[in-house]
Amino acid sequence: MRKLYFLLPGTTNKFACGGLWAELKTLKLAQQICAAEVVTYRQREPEHLWLNDLLSNDDTFRALDDVIFVMSWGFDVVKLAPKLKHLNVIYHAHSAGYGFNLPASVPIITVSRNTLGYWGQRSPHALIYYLPNEISDQFQNWHGDRDIDVLVQSRKSSNYLMKQLIPALQKQCRVEVINSYVENLEGLFNRAKVYLYDSAEYWEIQGVTEGFGLQPMEALACGCQVFSSVNHGLSDYLDPAFNCYKIAGYSQEFDVQRIIKTIQNPPKLSLAASVLAEYRSENIIQRLTVILEDLNEFFDHKQRYQGNIPELSYWYITKLRSQRILAKLKKKFKL
Template identity: 40%
Template sequence: MRPLRFLVPGTSGRYRCGGLLVEQQTARLLAELVPTELVTYRQREPGLPYLVDLLRAEPLGSSAATDSLWIVSWGFDVPRQLRALRGRPVAYHAHSSGYGFRLPPGVPVLAVSRNTLGYWGQWASRNPLFLVPNALEASWIARGDRPHNCGAEPAPSGRSIDVLIQRRKTSTYVLEQLVPALRARGLTVLVQDGWVEDLVGLFNSAKVVVYDSADHWRCSGVSEGFGLPPIEALACGCVLFSSLNHALADNLDPGGLAHQIGMGSLAADGERIAAAVADPAAWLPAPRRLEELLDELSEPRLRQRWRQALDAINIHIDRLQAGEPPLRPPSLLQLRLERWRQRLARRLA
């Protein structure tokens, strides 16, 4: 199995975000299977290799140029990265979709959600496709205060927060209409903003979590790639009210694992959330179903999925390097011409 190189713009400052944390977590887990390293390409950082330096040290034609498998993931930068890595083994770790680029033939896609998998199943139908959902860090599964979790760490003060909302990505509707309406009902609402040292402890302190990212992603023009915060809330035994856009619909279903936010009217949202605060047990998902989901999204399961995908990708790359051409899907023009030809043939017949 080829060593892995995860390409990230940087690991500090403005580059710290959910996508970076996922890449770091994945690299850490896969280091137990195969030599793995992070490589930066926008800012140099102590202790990490830099893309330009590696490309100069390993020119095309040398054995070193094909020894490693490069993993690219930063949506808007992917086309440029693929051009820089042309002739080298590369795969796309696809988080969000909708960036507008098309992948070259033969480039494998490692999709983090069924939503993203379906997108590339449409636009890269002849490329190797794999599903590798993001994993919850072990602390969420081990410490989350949910029913039937023997290792739970309940908050010392109990669930003192009626409703918890993380400001980032949250809609104006929730922040400017729903929050005042809930507080007017006498509920304790915390809008969390900024760095929190112990997120598990914070979520264990909340009865209800509200997550509404649909407006954020509609404005951004790309999709919610996976949506870990709602799963983290469920792992901590919170009642979840969430939007159901993009990859959130992979796991969340209205009235099952979660409840829809923005369901028709402000009054309806307020009444349902107040009822969930008053009796959380009546609004929580079935424990068995939740544990099955958490097991599927655990770090050992992610490692297993990646192992299977990497085995297939390495075989695929070996075939390409042996001279076997990759499959190419027909162009949209070819498809339309073929459809027109078939219609004309039917009319003539």
């Protein structure tokens, strides 16, 4: 198999976010299948390769036929893709909605079925795959005492959640709000009875989608009862009234009523073991192995053949629509 170069702007706290952690997790899983390492392109780091060095060195450049570059930082794809257009490159798509298009020569691996559908329409002639993010094995239900009634992380939470619902709940139960990075999140999830997550407003402001929504799944895996929005990637696995509850349901009073009822009489909603298994490392490694075999076969083919399926460009679609209208007029007037 070809070596994988995971393109990241940097790996320090400056770039810390869920997307970075998810990409580094995928890198570690990929290293169990083939050679793989990080290449940075915004911040030079002594322990990692630097993209411009790879592209500017003639000897190194010639060796890149045996490499696959993995783009993932959505805001940077527009600049990266042209630089790598003559090389083997794929896009590991987390969020959707950045507005750019990719040629059919760039395969796409998506972390959710929601994103899969987005790229299935936007790039219909590219190879597209589904590879969910990993839920680490430490996220398990310890079946211990739960001394926190309600747990919420302030990051990505809506104004409604932080300024209306939480103050109302604090009058009736113990609420813990997380405002910073937590090393042992699985420990907190195992102490909490209810976990609240409401990211729809945040992603609407950002103008892109919730790519996966890791925390509600991690909370469910730890036995929390989850009240969550179901926007974008969250809809892959959340099933309101069956494994979770929909938050921001009509009124603050109704939310408070349902949450207090859940604290006092836990309904034991949870993700089925078969659902969780899809997101554990064993299944992801199996899927990634199949995907990488397929990608290597594609890049072998790409060296010998040019793509020849018409892209769904603006002018191509306009032409097809015009032909359709003309055909209807001919039929109507029997021309």
